[in-house]
Amino acid sequence: MNNPPVATANKIDGAVLKIAGVIVLGAIMSILDITVVTVALPTFQSVFEATYAEVAWTMTAYTLALATVIPLTGWAADRFGTKRLYMLALLLFVAGSGMCATADSIQQLIIYRVFQGLGGGMLMPLGMTIMTRAAGPDRIGRLMAILGIPMLLGPIGGPILGGWLIDSYTWHWIFLINVPIGAVALVYAWLALPKDTPEPSESFDFLGMLMLSPGLALFLYGVSSIPEAGTVTATKVWTTMLAGAALVVAFVLYSFKPRHPLLDLRLFRNRGLTVAALSMFVFIVAFMGAGLLYPSYFLQVRGESTLAAGLLIAPQGIGAMITMPIAGMLADKVPVGRTVPFALALIASGFVVFTQVDADTSYLVLCGALFVMGLGMGGTMMPIMTSALKSLKNHDVARGSTLLNIIQQIGSSIGVAVMSVILTSKLNDSTPIPGALDPSGKPITEAGLAIAAQQDPSLLQKFPVDASVVARGLDFAAEAFAGTYWIGFAVVLATFVPIAFLPRRREKSHLLDDENKGEGTPAPVTVH
Incomplete structure (x- = not known):
């Protein structure tokens, strides 16, 4: 593979910063999109007349897509080239974002979020691969600092951006905003990223993929279902977690046999x-x-x-x-x-x-x-x-x-x-508040009513209670936090x-050890 020259100077130069601009754009879109949707869940419930459990799938589907594609990214980057794969990931993410904005039902939105996740899951790993090849091992700490900022700002910027877009416009814009940014990133990537020529790489571990990717998806689905179910003993929680764990364990036992496993636990x-x-x-x-x-x-x-x-x-x-x-x-x-x-x-x-x-x-x-x-x-x-x-x-x-x-x-x-x-x-x-039941027939607690009334004060008319009850409920909720x-x-x-x-x-950095021995080219670094 033809890689860009690895810089050895201590300073992060303009050429590296130009490439970093592409990667940061992709990172911002991918990471913000994980958190920006969290503030839209109540809106999805109202617009699509769905339950919270149904709209929560818009988060879960994205997460599962990320988990599924991560094990494949390293092999695919070596096989097809980082630049073209990065642009494909951008295209998938932008296309998925546009499709999400056109969703007419919660089921469509969930499916479109999978497309987003498949692209988004590759953006950060591939971005770090490209950046490490450009910057070299002696500056990897500063490189991580530059590209790590979007990773930490996602949980902060997502709620702010999502809240502003929903309050000022409509929920569609939490997805549509990715389209122009993604289009700019695509052109920028085409112009700025160094060319790479893919070459035959090690054989792909299909059997390992059939165990690891579904195993991770099932296990994480079970874990993600715990808050909704409220307990690990719920059938859909423990069955999926157990099935996923069994596949992962099977992969662990198998992974020491092939020469090039999908995930090298050695x-x-x-x-x-x-x-x-x-x-x-x-x-x-x-x-x-x-x-x-x-x-x-x-x-x-x-x-x-x-x-x-x-x-x-x-x-x-x-x-x-x-x-x-x-x-x-x-x-x-x-x-x-x-x-x-x-x-x-x-x-x-x-x-x-x-x-x-x-x-x-x-x-x-x-x-x-x-x-x-x-x-x-x-x-x-x-x-x-x-x-x-x-x-x-x-x-x-x-x-x-x-x-x-x-x-x-x-x-x-x-x-x-x-x-x-x-x-x-x-x-x-x-x-519990005497005689107060939610639509599912469960008792409404003082803390539950107080929390709900913070966002919808009209509930206090439906369940008339003394002000001291609400105050007690908020105090209890604060203690729970x-x-x-x-x-x-x-x-x-x-x-x-x-x-x-x-x-x-x-x-001492060992990233160039193999290259110094003439055994290969700079290896990619993937981080998500």
């Missing part, structure tokens, strides 16, 4: 990769789970609008933007084992504030805590990823990064599901265990 013999992967998994569980709780608290307990809730959590993104470039530069010069613990301590300190939250906690205090957590997040995830990549040889990077992609996806799904179930369970312990934040805080503390084993001495 790489876990690499201590550096194993420690970084475990650190990242535990961190993602806490980060993504807590990321769901912040806007929910402002919406459900404080009664803020979607746009206001998004703006209130923006300090987290600002904090991340400040420290991420600094952390990227440090990751190229200072062992991550000496910097990440301090960043994680900032996250833990912010979590402590939220464990004390009540129905009237000062917004200044909460926004300050989010800002401090953002400072920590900007100095945690990208250095851990940099450490993992530096530990791999050139030939192993594509397979190793695929492992990291899947670990992130599983950790994200588990974090969201666990925090959702814990919060729902705590809220359900609220005192605080109790759930304690769980998140505990997971953050657990992350200190694996990061204690991160390198504390200067790390």
Whole structure:
């Protein structure tokens, strides 16, 4: 494959930044689209006259498509070329976005979201492949810092953008906005990305794909169904999780037999990769789970609008933007084992504030805590990823990064599901209101009515209760959030265990080892 020259200078030059512009555009679309739809779920319920369980599939379908395509991306990039595959991913994503905007039913929207997910799932992995080949191993920390900003801004920018588009225009625009941006990105990619000539690569592991991709999809579907079902013992939860886990276990046992498995688990013999992967998994569980709780608290307990809730959590993104470039530069010069613990301590300190939250906690205090957590997040995830990549040889990077992609996806799904179930369970312990039943016949609790009345005050006319009942319900809801934040805080503390084993001495990058021996070309780095 004809690859662009690998730059060796320490500075990120204009040529690399030009390529980065293409990748950032794709990353912004892909990552924002994951979170921007969350604020539209109530609108989908109203427009399509669907249940919450049905509209939640617009999120689940996208996630499952991501999980399915991740294992294929590394092989496809080697086989067909990164530039043409990246443009195909852009085209799929943009086409899927346009189709979503034309949906006339919730079923159509779910199907179109799958198309979006197939394209979106390849954008970040392929983007990182292209960028690593252009920038070279000596600047990978700063490269991660540049492209990591959209990854952390997605959970913050999505609710703000989605709330504004829905309030000011219609729900169609949360998808239509991707069309012009995607068109620009396509032209930009065609002009700016270096040409590549695909060549025959290692044989594709079809049997492994038939086990791993459906296995991951089934397992993540089961995990994603836990919040709706409210328990792991629900039939559709445990059956799909068990079937998915069985397929994944079968793949694990099988993967040591072929010479080129779809996912090379032999790489876990690499201590550096194993420690970084475990650190990242535990961190993602806490980060993504807590990321769901912040806007929910402002919406459900404080009664803020979607746009206001998004703006209130923006300090987290600002904090991340400040420290991420600094952390990227440090990751190229200072062992991550000496910097990440301090960043994680900032996250833990912010979590402590939220464990004390009540129905009237000062917004200044909460926004300050989010800002401090953002400072920590900007100095945690990208250095851990940099450490993992530096530990791999050139030939192993594509397979190793695929492992990291899947670990992130599983950790994200588990974090969201666990925090959702814990919060729902705590809220359900609220005192029932005598004689008040919801449409399904279940008792309405004080916390449930208080939360619902924050968004729809007319409910208090349908279920006339004393003001003290609503106040009690909001206090109880705040306590439920605080109790759930304690769980998140505990997971953050657990992350200190694996990061204690991160390198504390200067790390030598092994990304060019194979090339120096004449054994190959720069290997792609994929991260999602």
